[in-house]
Amino acid sequence: MSLFDPLSFSRGPVLRNRFALAPLTNLQSHDDGRLSEDEFRWLTLRAKGGFGLVSTCAAHVQAQGLGFRGQLGIFADVHLEGLTRLAAAIKAAGSVAVVQLHHAGRRSPPDLVGGRPVAPSEDAETGARALSLGEVEQLAEDFIAAALRAERAGFDGVELHGAHGYVICQFLSPQFNRRDDRYGGTPDNRARLLLDVIAGVRARCRPDFLVGVRLSPERFGLALDEMQALAGRLMREAQIDFLDLSLWDVNKEPEEEAHRGRKLLACFTGLDRGEVRLGAAGRIDSGPAAARALAEGLDFVIVGRAAILHHDFPQRVRADPSFMPVPTPVSAGYLRDEGLGEAFIDYMRTWEGFVSA
Numbered sequence: 001m002s003l004f005d006p007l008s009f010s011r012g013p014v015l016r017n018r019f020a021l022a023p024l025t026n027l028q029s030h031d032d033g034r035l036s037e038d039e040f041r042w043l044t045l046r047a048k049g050g051f052g053l054v055s056t057c058a059a060h061v062q063a064q065g066l067g068f069r070g071q072l073g074i075f076a077d078v079h080l081e082g083l084t085r086l087a088a089a090i091k092a093a094g095s096v097a098v099v100q101l102h103h104a105g106r107r108s109p110p111d112l113v114g115g116r117p118v119a120p121s122e123d124a125e126t127g128a129r130a131l132s133l134g135e136v137e138q139l140a141e142d143f144i145a146a147a148l149r150a151e152r153a154g155f156d157g158v159e160l161h162g163a164h165g166y167v168i169c170q171f172l173s174p175q176f177n178r179r180d181d182r183y184g185g186t187p188d189n190r191a192r193l194l195l196d197v198i199a200g201v202r203a204r205c206r207p208d209f210l211v212g213v214r215l216s217p218e219r220f221g222l223a224l225d226e227m228q229a230l231a232g233r234l235m236r237e238a239q240i241d242f243l244d245l246s247l248w249d250v251n252k253e254p255e256e257e258a259h260r261g262r263k264l265l266a267c268f269t270g271l272d273r274g275e276v277r278l279g280a281a282g283r284i285d286s287g288p289a290a291a292r293a294l295a296e297g298l299d300f301v302i303v304g305r306a307a308i309l310h311h312d313f314p315q316r317v318r319a320d321p322s323f324m325p326v327p328t329p330v331s332a333g334y335l336r337d338e339g340l341g342e343a344f345i346d347y348m349r350t351w352e353g354f355v356s357a
Contacts, residue, residue: 015052022304033073035082038341047093049312058102065103083153105167157210175221247282269297
């Protein structure tokens, strides 16, 4: 299997290769969530650079689910014009176009959402209040409505952001979800929000609409055994088309002592995945690293840092399988030439050693 073999799903379009652009925070949208020219350029340049799948950053499905300033929105029809233009341009360049659907939950900054954030359960650390049962049901409906909006805009599919301690991840966590209704308690109940959204998107979007899920297998109050079981269930039931594991480093061992002695990635590549495709992100930043990740059992690789440094990373790896990215730090001018706007460049300055003075 090669990085440049096409990848098909059980439904929907075929990827031209095994490279996916990670759904990277870039802070470039307008304050009301509308797409900006900077964000349009950043994403479409990666499609032109050869990525088989191009995902937006996390796009929030409720106004109160905002996670950071400059976040892309998909909670209202005012966002459709920019999203439609974006989907068309990504697809015209030969990439599959996906929106990542997101709600920050307890991680919503109060000053940006105009009040207390919301969460599965009350949270003293952030001041978040617990969602009522009706609000949880509305949250699921708003994720589904956002998927329908993505479909209207012409996207090939959506990815549900169940990672990084955001709201779906919070529901999955026994630490942050202490509910005593049908959305809390057992692992099945804590997964109910995610499963309800998947079922709703699958029932109400067109049959060939791609549905993916991003999961964190550890940290964020999660238990690795539970996340293994959930991943296995998602792949076994085959209501999704791809699973995206956010590992931070595909070569790391699990943090839980009971699982030490093998790579965290191996906890998932050995699961029966049927027709569901498995991808992962985490320091896949060179040609050899991408090839090695595929050889270790992934169906596709998800690239972040190297895609920031090289909009045409897949093309460079095709030309030179041993390709290594330019060393950091790089100049702001270099990043401008790679399609980053000023807000994104300022954000990259918060990554230690990434942007030179």
